[in-house]
Amino acid sequence: MAQEEEIKSFAEFWPHYVADHSLPATRALHLAGTTAALACTAALIARRKWKYLPLALIPGYGAAWVGHFFVEHNKPASFKYPLWSFIADYKMIALMLAGKMEAEVERAINQGKDLQSARGDDPSFMSE
Known part of the structure; x- marks a missing residue:
């Protein structure tokens, strides 16, 4: 694999994020975790239990990380790009609910294959 290049924009990040969420089971775990966290x-908030709010992150990240480590077998993007990963999760869920995510996955995979052919390496920056 070629040396990682720093990603400088969400537009650059998105295809990598999509490729690392290529399996429907991973995306379903993200949807379930995000829904549970919300x-x-x-x-x-309704019960005014402010000090417990950070605990709401557990089902969201827990379900997503299960998807990455045991289904997709890659490292979560949130380790390196936490804000963009958070935003991308909601974009992915919106596309899933609109029935457009599968086409987005195909586009990202094809874009990655084109990049791999051009560079002669593996385009996934979070696989290892």
Whole structure:
């Protein structure tokens, strides 16, 4: 694999994020985790349990990381790009709910193959 290049924009980040979420099971775990985290957040706010709000992150990240480590077998993008990963998760879920995510995955995979052919390496920057 060629040396990693620093990603400087969300537009550059998005295709990598999509490629690292290529399996439907990984995306389903993200959807379930994010939904659970939002429900926990809403319940904690409604009950004014402010000190417990950070605990709402557990189901979100927990489900997503299960998807990465045991389904997709890659490293979560949130380790290196936490803000963009957070934004991308919601974009991915919106595309899933609109029925457009599978086409986005195909586009990202094809873009990655083109990049791999041009550079002669593996385009996934988070696989190892």
